[in-house]
Amino acid sequence: MQNIRxxxxxxxxxxxxxxxxxxxxxxxxxxxxxxxxxxxxMIPDHSIVSWGGSMTINALGxxxxxxxxxxxxxxxxSAPNPAEGIERRRxxxxxxxxxxxxxxxxxxxxxxxxxxxxxxxxALCFGPKKVIVVAGANKLALNLEDALDRAKLYAAVPNxxxxxxGNPCTITGCCNDCLTKNCICCNIVTxxxxxxxxxxxxxxxxxxxxx
Numbered sequence: 001m002q003n004i005r006x007x008x009x010x011x012x013x014x015x016x017x018x019x020x021x022x023x024x025x026x027x028x029x030x031x032x033x034x035x036x037x038x039x040x041x042m043i044p045d046h047s048i049v050s051w052g053g054s055m056t057i058n059a060l061g062x063x064x065x066x067x068x069x070x071x072x073x074x075x076x077x078s079a080p081n082p083a084e085g086i087e088r089r090r091x092x093x094x095x096x097x098x099x100x101x102x103x104x105x106x107x108x109x110x111x112x113x114x115x116x117x118x119x120x121x122x123a124l125c126f127g128p129k130k131v132i133v134v135a136g137a138n139k140l141a142l143n144l145e146d147a148l149d150r151a152k153l154y155a156a157v158p159n160x161x162x163x164x165x166g167n168p169c170t171i172t173g174c175c176n177d178c179l180t181k182n183c184i185c186c187n188i189v190t191x192x193x194x195x196x197x198x199x200x201x202x203x204x205x206x207x208x209x210x211x
Contacts, residue, residue: 052120116184136209
């Protein structure tokens with residue numbers, strides 16, 4: 001286990017260097033608690049904060065800490081009805097800080113994401129002033145081909161199971177590139193560069209987090 005953690009750290013240091021070349025800021029954290037504290041330190045009081053659906057962000061406990069702070073929270077996932085949830089997703093695109101994870105990140109520093117409603121990838125591409133991406137060691141991929149395979153097999157399938165979509169992958173256990181009415185893999189977005197300096201921060205955590 002210690003050798004795996006040491007190898008993960010080496011990989012993450014390489015990824016951080018490559019993120020910098022792509023206009024994104026990288027950060028290394030040994031534990032999710034360290035990552036939580038780092039994320040909280042990035043968000044000043046009186047900010048507007050929103051987030052995408054993310055098991056990684058949920059695991060950090062950062063939402064609970066933010067609820068105790070003097071910040072305005074736009075939470076699409078606590079909306080009383082679907083229409084309000086959609087409206088909050090739209091409002092989240094105007095947040096000061098947007099929290100999310102990524103389905104995969106390549107060793108060369110590219111982010112790959114598959115999204116259904118696509119508020120998460122929309123916010124990553126444009127809208128919020130700053131985007132904080134938190135990713136565990138399990139999100140690392142060698143290249144974009146591996147990243148897409150990882151996203152389809154290890155992110156899309158568990159998310160379909162979690163959301164009880166009834167899509168083919170919930171039966172076969174692997175992506176069938178379905179076109180069902182319940183499809184949650186509507187957009188596949190690769191982020192290879194950020195033209196706005198200091199906008200996208202990627203926090204890499206030496207633990208397995210999320211899908």
